[in-house]
Amino acid sequence: MIEVTDLTKTFGPKVAVDNLSFSVKKGEVLGFLGPNGAGKSTTMRMVTGFLPVTSGKIKICDIPMNWRPNAAKKKIGYLPESAPLYNDMTVQGFLKFCASLRGLGGPKRRHAVDEAIETCFLENVARQSIGTLSKGYRHRTCLAQALLHDPEVLVLDEPTDGLDPNQKLEVRKLIKNLGKDKAILFSTHILEEVTASCSRAVIVDQGKIVADGTPAELEAQGGGSLYDLFHKVTTFETPADKSEEPAA
Amino acid sequence: MKTWTIFKRELSSYFTQPTAYAVIIIFGLLSTVLAFAFGHFWQRDDASLGAFWQFLPLLLMILVPAVSMKQWSDENSSNTIELLGTMPLKMNSAVMGKFLAAALVWLVTLSLTFPMVWAVNHLGEPDNWIIASGYIGTFLVCLTFIAITTFVSAFTRDEVVALIVSVAVCCLLSLVGFPEFINLARQADATEAADIMTKIGIYDHFFQATTGKINVTSLLYFCGLITVCLVGTNLVLKSKRS
Numbered sequence: 001m002i003e004v005t006d007l008t009k010t011f012g013p014k015v016a017v018d019n020l021s022f023s024v025k026k027g028e029v030l031g032f033l034g035p036n037g038a039g040k041s042t043t044m045r046m047v048t049g050f051l052p053v054t055s056g057k058i059k060i061c062d063i064p065m066n067w068r069p070n071a072a073k074k075k076i077g078y079l080p081e082s083a084p085l086y087n088d089m090t091v092q093g094f095l096k097f098c099a100s101l102r103g104l105g106g107p108k109r110r111h112a113v114d115e116a117i118e119t120c121f122l123e124n125v126a127r128q129s130i131g132t133l134s135k136g137y138r139h140r141t142c143l144a145q146a147l148l149h150d151p152e153v154l155v156l157d158e159p160t161d162g163l164d165p166n167q168k169l170e171v172r173k174l175i176k177n178l179g180k181d182k183a184i185l186f187s188t189h190i191l192e193e194v195t196a197s198c199s200r201a202v203i204v205d206q207g208k209i210v211a212d213g214t215p216a217e218l219e220a221q222g223g224g225s226l227y228d229l230f231h232k233v234t235t236f237e238t239p240a241d242k243s244e245e246p247a248a
Numbered sequence: 249m250k251t252w253t254i255f256k257r258e259l260s261s262y263f264t265q266p267t268a269y270a271v272i273i274i275f276g277l278l279s280t281v282l283a284f285a286f287g288h289f290w291q292r293d294d295a296s297l298g299a300f301w302q303f304l305p306l307l308l309m310i311l312v313p314a315v316s317m318k319q320w321s322d323e324n325s326s327n328t329i330e331l332l333g334t335m336p337l338k339m340n341s342a343v344m345g346k347f348l349a350a351a352l353v354w355l356v357t358l359s360l361t362f363p364m365v366w367a368v369n370h371l372g373e374p375d376n377w378i379i380a381s382g383y384i385g386t387f388l389v390c391l392t393f394i395a396i397t398t399f400v401s402a403f404t405r406d407e408v409v410a411l412i413v414s415v416a417v418c419c420l421l422s423l424v425g426f427p428e429f430i431n432l433a434r435q436a437d438a439t440e441a442a443d444i445m446t447k448i449g450i451y452d453h454f455f456q457a458t459t460g461k462i463n464v465t466s467l468l469y470f471c472g473l474i475t476v477c478l479v480g481t482n483l484v485l486k487s488k489r490s
Contacts, residue, residue, distance in 0.1 A: 086261070
């Protein structure tokens with residue numbers, strides 16, 4: 001469903017993603033682990049078609065992103081890192097807007113919006129202005145827009161960031177459930193999430209994959225601890241120069 | 249279809265916030281005050297809207313950027329550009345949708361100045377075709393300033409910067425063709441420069457329209473500027489992501 005081959009992204013002299021290759025099949029939840037600045041978000045932005053690649057290939061459900069971006073984007077639901085939303089809209093209005101952009105109309109759109117609201121527990125705030133929502137609700141609203149069109153591929157950039165422990169638990173459960181019939185790529189730097197939600201995980205450091213396997217395999221590689229493996233394979237001081245990326 | 253979706257969102261954003269109402273009221277008040285106080289509407293003793301048109305470019309060069317400054321700077325600062333960029337949507341549809349929504353706000357604003365038209369028709373027998381031509385010219389100036397602001401706002405995530413730069417560009421385009429500046433250039437024996445200033449400035453094209461003479465050159469001038477700015481916006485948005 002997601003096939004990434006020799007993916008490279010440079011911003012001037014800085015190599016953000018370095019010859020990365022991985023694939024995610026249907027029914028698989030791939031955790032994308034790595035320290036801050038490792039290239040996780042940049043990879044996700046390329047996979048979703050937001051950033052053009054410097055070199056390499058991305059295929060979504062066998063559709064090449066380079067050649068048929070709109071067809072490939074139709075297959076993807078994406079939750080960006082900062083959960084960007086239009087503050088002047090209501091939750092329902094925003095979801096209707098996103099559904100329309102996804103090509104849904106009439107009763108299909110209504111049904112999709114209602115279902116996304118229900119799945120992400122947004123009933124209480126459906127008619128509320130987004131600008132007045134708490135961080136948790138904002139995150140869930142953005143997650144809801146990613147689910148609207150029942151995509152075959154979900155790309156979630158730190159989906160539990162800013163949620164309280166209960167909400168984190170709900171989102172992890174949701175990811176696990178959705179992963180049964182979708183291909184999910186989700187990034188995190190919370191290691192517990194790998195064992196909680198992922199069927200496989202890769203650890204990325206300085207734009208390269210430095211470890212790949214099931215959570216059990218990765219724990220075994222780390223001598224029984226994912227923390228130890230993460231500590232061993234990632235560099236301590238990642239360059240704090242996300243500013244070299246163009247402002248999204 | 250996608251253009252329509254973006255258009256509807258933008259339009260509702262103008263009218264669910266005070267932006268559109270503020271511009272309608274401020275434009276209505278200031279354009280009337282300028283026409284009566286500085287354009288000498290009564291003293292002219294003329295059944296036309298000459299006094300009304302006289303100061304409009306000066307008003308529009310500030311108010312149009314104020315309405316449109318958020319178009320792309322807001323998308324850049326709130327990062328919703330990332331959301332739009334990952335939707336099955338061509339960026340030019342988004343650019344067009346936003347442009348058309350702002351255009352409709354100005355169409356509504358201009359149409360609400362109808363009491364001026366009513367007043368001159370009540371007081372005398374004006375040539376309403378010339379008045380219609382003036383409105384078309386004014387609307388073309390609005391569209392041009394919207395396109396310039398759209399282009400400028402694509403560069404930045406700071407709406408104040410977008411406003412200042414857009415006003416500066418619109419101001420330059422308006423003032424460069426103002427008769428006072430043209431005369432200064434002619435007095436300095438820079439006839440060629442004066443001719444160029446007349447051609448590139450908005451004032452002459454606008455003034456022709458207000459006297460009922462919308463010619464092909466003026467249409468090409470406005471349409472050319474609008475097209476260049478909108479295509480430029482699309483290119484800037486694409487290049488910022490690469």
